[in-house]
Amino acid sequence: MTDLFATLGNYFQYPFVKNALIVGVLIALCSSLLGVTLVLKRLSFIGDGLSHVAFGGMCVASVVGLTQQMLLIIPVTVLAAVGLLMGGKNRKIKGDASLAMLSVGALGLGYLIINRFSTSGNISGDVCTTLFGSTSILTLSKFDVWLCVVMSAVVITVFVLLYNRIFAVTFDETFTTATGVKASAYNLIIAVVTAVIIVLAMKLVGSLLISALVIFPALSAMRVFKSFKSVVICSAAVSVFCSVVGILASIIWSTPVGSTIVAIDLAVFLIFTIIGLTKGNKSFTIQTKTTTSERNENQ
Amino acid sequence: MSQLLCDDVSLGYEGRTVTEHLTFEVNAGDYLCVVGENGAGKSTLIRALLGLKAPMSGTISTGDGLKPNEIGYLPQQTVVQRDFPASVKEIVLSGCLNKVGPKPFYGKEIKQLAQRQIERMGITHLQNRCYRELSGGQQQRVLLARALCATGKMLLLDEPVAGLDPKVTKEMYELIDRLNKEDGITIIMVSHDIAAAVKYATHILHISHTPLFFGTKEDYLKTEIGKAFTDAAGGDEA
Numbered sequence: 298m299t300d301l302f303a304t305l306g307n308y309f310q311y312p313f314v315k316n317a318l319i320v321g322v323l324i325a326l327c328s329s330l331l332g333v334t335l336v337l338k339r340l341s342f343i344g345d346g347l348s349h350v351a352f353g354g355m356c357v358a359s360v361v362g363l364t365q366q367m368l369l370i371i372p373v374t375v376l377a378a379v380g381l382l383m384g385g386k387n388r389k390i391k392g393d394a395s396l397a398m399l400s401v402g403a404l405g406l407g408y409l410i411i412n413r414f415s416t417s418g419n420i421s422g423d424v425c426t427t428l429f430g431s432t433s434i435l436t437l438s439k440f441d442v443w444l445c446v447v448m449s450a451v452v453i454t455v456f457v458l459l460y461n462r463i464f465a466v467t468f469d470e471t472f473t474t475a476t477g478v479k480a481s482a483y484n485l486i487i488a489v490v491t492a493v494i495i496v497l498a499m500k501l502v503g504s505l506l507i508s509a510l511v512i513f514p515a516l517s518a519m520r521v522f523k524s525f526k527s528v529v530i531c532s533a534a535v536s537v538f539c540s541v542v543g544i545l546a547s548i549i550w551s552t553p554v555g556s557t558i559v560a561i562d563l564a565v566f567l568i569f570t571i572i573g574l575t576k577g578n579k580s581f582t583i584q585t586k587t588t589t590s591e592r593n594e595n596q
Numbered sequence: 597m598s599q600l601l602c603d604d605v606s607l608g609y610e611g612r613t614v615t616e617h618l619t620f621e622v623n624a625g626d627y628l629c630v631v632g633e634n635g636a637g638k639s640t641l642i643r644a645l646l647g648l649k650a651p652m653s654g655t656i657s658t659g660d661g662l663k664p665n666e667i668g669y670l671p672q673q674t675v676v677q678r679d680f681p682a683s684v685k686e687i688v689l690s691g692c693l694n695k696v697g698p699k700p701f702y703g704k705e706i707k708q709l710a711q712r713q714i715e716r717m718g719i720t721h722l723q724n725r726c727y728r729e730l731s732g733g734q735q736q737r738v739l740l741a742r743a744l745c746a747t748g749k750m751l752l753l754d755e756p757v758a759g760l761d762p763k764v765t766k767e768m769y770e771l772i773d774r775l776n777k778e779d780g781i782t783i784i785m786v787s788h789d790i791a792a793a794v795k796y797a798t799h800i801l802h803i804s805h806t807p808l809f810f811g812t813k814e815d816y817l818k819t820e821i822g823k824a825f826t827d828a829a830g831g832d833e834a
Contacts, residue, residue, distance in 0.1 A: 337680060458700040465690040468680055469671065475646035476694040476746040477665025523726030524683035 301549065308548050316437045317554075321540040323449035324501050325510060325558075327494045329536030330456045332515035333529050334467045334487060342393070343381065344511040346400035347495045348504035350377040352427055353403030355499075356411040359423070367444060371496050377403075378492035382484055429503040429555050437500065445497050452490050459483065464525050501540075502555030510536065513562035520566075520573030539565055598623045599662045599750060599782055600645070605654035607640045613652065614640050620801055620810040624660055624749075627776045627783045629793035632803040638786045641803070642669075642754055645784070662750060665694055668743030670753040673735065684723045684730075684738050688714055691745030713741040717771075733764035740771070750782040751775065757789065769796060 308314045328344075335343060354373035358366035381396060412420060456463070465473045466483045474480040498507050514536035518528045543558030598621040606616035615637030622628050632638055643649040644656060647664050658664050668691075691713075692706045702710075714723050717737040722730060727738060736756060743751055756772065757765040773796050775781045787793055793800060793813075800816040802809040809816055 461690070461696075461700070461702060462693065464682070464686065465693050468682060468687065468690060471646075471648065471671055472669050472742070472746075473690075473693065474648055475665070475667065475669045476691070477663075478693050519681050523681050523729070524724075525681060525686050528681045 304549060305545060313437065314548065316442050317544055318541065320437060320442060320445045320497075321501055321544045321554075321558075322537050323445055324494070324498045325514075325536040325540035326533055327449050327452045327456075328498055328507075328510040329514040329532045330453070330529060331487070331491055331494055332511040332513075332536075333518070333525075333532050334463055335491065336512055336515045336519075337467050340382070341508065341512045342396060343378070343491060344495055344498075344508040346381065346396040347374050347378055347492055348499055348507040349400040349404040349407075350374050351496050351499050352504040353407035353410075355427055356407035360410055360414045365440060367441075367496065370499075371493060374496050375489050375492040378488040378495075379485060382488035382491075427499070427503060428505045429553060441500060445500075448493055448497055452494060455486065455490060459486065460529075463487065468525075502558055506555045506559050509559040509562050510540075513559075513566050514539070517562075517566045517569040520569040521576060535565055535569075536562075599626075599658060599660045600784075601655075601657050601659065602645075603655050603657075605644065605656060606652045607637055607644055607649070608652050609640075615803055618654070618803065622750075622782060622784060622799075624782055625776070625780050626799055627773075627797045628785070628799045628801060629797035630784065630786045630801045630803065631788070631790055631793055632808075636804050638803065639754070642752060642786060645752060666747040666749050668745075668747035668751045670736070670739050670743050670751065670756055672754045672758060673739075679728050682727050684714070684719060684725055684727060685710070687727055687738055688723075688741045688745060691742035694746055710741075710745055713744045716744065717741040731764075732760050733768060736760070736768060737771075744775075748779075748781065750784070753783065753785040755786060755788065757787075757792075772796070 335341060351370050351374045354370040355366055358369040361369075363369055377399060381399065408424065411424065415423070462473075462478065462483050465478065466480045466487075470480045470484075495507055495511075498510050502510055514532040515528070517535050518531035522528045522531050539561045540558050543561045544554060546552065546561070547554045547557040600622040602618050602620050605618040606613055607618070608614045608616075614635075618641070620628075630638055630641065640649065644651050646667060646669055658666075689702055689707070689710045692702060692710055695706060695709075696702060714720055717740055719734065719737050719741065722734060722738075727735065730738065740751075740756075751772075753772065757768050760768060769792055772783060772785070776783045776796075785793075785797070794817065797813050799812055800809060802816070809819055
């Protein structure tokens with residue numbers, strides 16, 4: 298055990314480990330905050346779809362030879378998100394079908410483009426890195442770290458300031474619109490923020506595993522907690538915990554970062570499910586007790 | 597001037613008319629019941645009254661101090677709501693959103709307003725409970741409290757007793773009746789339940805593809821169509 302901490306202590310002397318942890322915590326925090334809304338709006342798969350779009354964008358960016366690929370990837374993904382979340386009701390192709398179409402379309406075309414036009418010697422290595430995020434989190438540039446810090450700060454601020462509105466729009470969009478609140482504007486904001494988070498998260502877990510960061514913490518929290526606020530807080534805590542443990546574990550045992558984080562997220566989900574089941578039974582008995590005592594008081 | 601005025605309104609989707617030539621008005625303190633078969637355009641009418649859908653022709657206007665966003669709405673329950681992790685307090689508070697303006701959080705006054713509506717609906721003991729664990733009748737009370745946060749003038753209720761058992765249904769109707777009679781809140785209720793409509797409402801709007809009747813309950817009972825329905829209801833009882 299002391300060996301383990303000694304090894305960790307050694308690793309912490311390297312700036313790339315610190316960078317990885319900073320970025321990991323921030324992305325985990327942002328994606329879990331948004332995840333609660335997305336899961337409840339039945340949009341769990343949006344993360345997956347958008348990350349494939351981001352992959353397509355990255356392929357184009359790397360073929361064109363952009364040095365700051367983010368500057369192309371973020372706008373493209375934001376556009377896709379807005380199209381998916383806003384177009385909503387009046388389109389000919391329904392939500393899940395258009396999402397699936399966009400997702401595989403971007404993945405296929407992206408790979409085609411990078412395969413045909415890339416000048417890099419190691420195409421399959423590049424692609425694998427983007428899909429699974431394998432080691433890229435340890436090779437973050439200073440620009441990546443700063444971009445991530447700034448974007449995360451923006452996302453968290455937006456989420457806190459709009460918290461009450463996001464709740465209302467998620468719980469009942471029709472009611473919110475009917476009482477004169479511009480629900481569509483908040484949907485737009487949610488779409489843009491989702492896209493930004495997903496592009497940032499691509500660095501951490503790769504584009505195939507992003508959904509895990511978005512949905513697992515929210516789903517875990519929902520097993521145990523029953524008010525929106527407690528679910529959001531718990532989801533954020535779970536997500537940050539899993540990412541930190543995942544990054545450290547991957548450094549110690551040299552496992553791929555993304556898959557390690559996802560494995561831990563899954564484990565925590567299972568634990569929370571069990572807690573939820575046992576707690577559910579208990580709270581049920583407590584409730585019946587109070588109702589009988591209430592009845593006694595009334596008599 | 598009436599609170600709500602529909603003047604020769606036609607409603608429909610993508611060029612297909614669902615219902616046309618709707619003309620009726622709702623005055624402060626009225627209790628209007630909208631009845632009609634499935635597909636007669638009741639839900640479309642609701643969406644139009646809430647301003648979520650523009651009519652194909654005709655105008656819907658509000659007056660007598662009622663603003664378009666002051667219609668409190670009690671929706672039919674959706675699948676999303678039934679498993680939503682939210683406490684009763686959180687949901688009722690969300691009804692106050694149109695009162696906070698550009699501020700990001702709810703102030704003390706708003707919280708007190710929500711608290712008063714919770715007390716009014718008799719669900720104070722449930723306020724920290726999770727919405728999805730409540731019974732159907734309790735859930736309706738929560739949503740009613742939320743609607744009352746948004747407005748003190750007019751409530752639009754979409755099938756408020758759907759899926760409730762007879763005892764809870766009666767309580768719900770009496771609760772709505774008290775809001776109308778004691779607090780003077782205008783009620784527009786869409787319902788399948790003609791018997792209840794005739795019992796509680798002051799006015800009836802019976803719609804089909806064309807409006808069949810609009811007027812007071814007393815006049816409705818004298819019409820052929822009103823008689824047909826009440827006879828049918830009477831026949832059931834016998």
